[in-house]
Amino acid sequence: MNHILVTGAAGNLGGRVLAALHRRGVPVRALVRHDDRAGALVGSPEVVVGDYDDHHRLTHALSGVHRVFLVSANGPAQVAQECAVIDAAVDAGVSLVVKVSAHGADPEAPVGFWRAHAAVERHLAQSGIRSVVLRPTYLMSNLLGEAPQVRQHGLLPSPPLSAPLAMVDPDDVADVAAHVLLGGTGPDVTQRTLHLTGPEPVTLGAVATLLGEIAGHPVQHLAAPPEQAQAAMRAQGVAEPVVAEILRLFAALDQGAYAATTTTVADILGRAPRDVRDFLHRHAHLFQPAA
Ligand SMILES: NC(=O)c1ccc[n+]([C@@H]2O[C@H](COP(=O)([O-])OP(=O)(O)OC[C@H]3O[C@@H](n4cnc5c(N)ncnc54)[C@H](OP(=O)(O)O)[C@@H]3O)[C@@H](O)[C@H]2O)c1
Incomplete structure (x- = not known):
């Protein structure tokens, strides 16, 4: 059972x-x-x-x-x-x-x-x-959806966003979930609500620079105007109510909603959260043009 x-x-x-x-x-x-x-x-x-x-x-x-x-x-x-x-x-x-x-x-x-x-x-x-x-906060795995744009056009597109994100590795979220499911304790587990972030806030511009190192060609962050971002999401088949919410989400992120870090991942797992460089290197093959 x-x-x-x-x-x-x-x-x-x-x-x-x-x-x-x-x-x-x-x-x-x-x-x-x-x-x-x-x-x-x-x-x-x-x-x-x-x-x-x-x-x-x-x-x-x-x-x-x-x-x-x-x-x-x-x-x-x-x-x-x-x-x-x-x-x-x-x-x-x-x-x-x-x-x-x-x-x-x-x-x-x-x-x-x-x-x-x-x-x-x-x-x-x-x-x-x-x-x-x-x-x-923002899952680093969101970046995987932009892999074709990175590979083919050297672009990391997003709705308008210049504020940094304390983005979190989805495998750290999973490790915390597993820890809690297995009855693990820790200072925050008893608090019931766990705010999970990565180790540092990063801008998408900085992520683009890292992607350039990995892809082997320059990559630029392209903050598209809302109408252009809307059209791109529609073209990808994203449902209309979700498109509108994603634009509101990015507006909130641009106000710094996800800029602050917490120590929760480290407090629970007893190790530092993984950073975006580590995440991108683990998924490097997705961002590199076919040989
Ligand atoms: N992306 C971010 O940056 C971020 C940040 C904070 C919080 N979150 C939250 O994370 C959640 C998404 O997690 P994720 O990245 O794992 O998304 P995901 O890959 O889309 O996974 C969602 C899973 O739910 C399943 N599912 C959806 N509707 C279902 C239904 N009616 N019956 C049974 N299963 C159903 C899907 O099944 P299928 O495999 O069949 O599709 C899929 O496996 C959302 O609640 C979001 O708000 C995301």
Whole structure:
């Protein structure tokens, strides 16, 4: 019987949590939406296929589970779907939910994603289940989405943004999640809400310089005007409400919303958080033109 359920297991953070638990030799159950993603999961976990909208499958996924890692994608259904998972976890007798939220989560936040996380956090707090909320800043893995632009055009595009970001390595978020899921303690774990950052604030201009070293050709940060950024996201198929929120998110980031660091990752893991240079070097092949 596997007592830990990792949701979003085929996604960015869920997949990294799966890997972090596998490295620690812990067997887990993984929830994925699509059957065809099951074979590629790290560590060959027990797999349940299901959607957060499908109560029957959720109940099946949670049967016998004590601890849950909860993550979902930003979007209009996020609050209802994460709350449905929490309600099903209550019914299943789950004792701990570790939820991915975001730095800035607040009912009055200027960014819809952050208000949505605040609503789920409140539902979780009222559920009676013990919970730990992870509030990461900007995930370094966002940079991977720009790899084709870096390789082909020497550009790191973004909506307007000159303020630095205390961006965090997604593998550090996963290591913290694994630590908490396994009952690890630490000064901050008992505080319930963990603000996770990298070791230092960096601008996208500085990231572009690092990418240039890695790619072997100059890379420039291109802060596109909002209309141009909007058009580029639409062309990539990003849903309209998400496009609008991403622009509001970058406006908040440009005001310095993610500029400050915390010591939480180091306090919990007993080692320094990894920096963006380390992250980019681990993913260097994605940014380098084909030989
Ligand atoms: N990116 C950032 O800088 C950042 C910063 C702070 C917080 N966050 C938060 O991190 C979360 C995103 O994490 P991520 O990077 O791991 O995203 P991701 O790669 O998109 O993963 C989300 C996972 O949720 C699964 N999922 C979505 N809807 C589902 C549904 N209805 N039923 C079952 N599974 C469903 C997806 O399944 P599929 O694999 O089938 O798509 C996917 O595996 C968001 O809540 C965001 O607010 C992100």
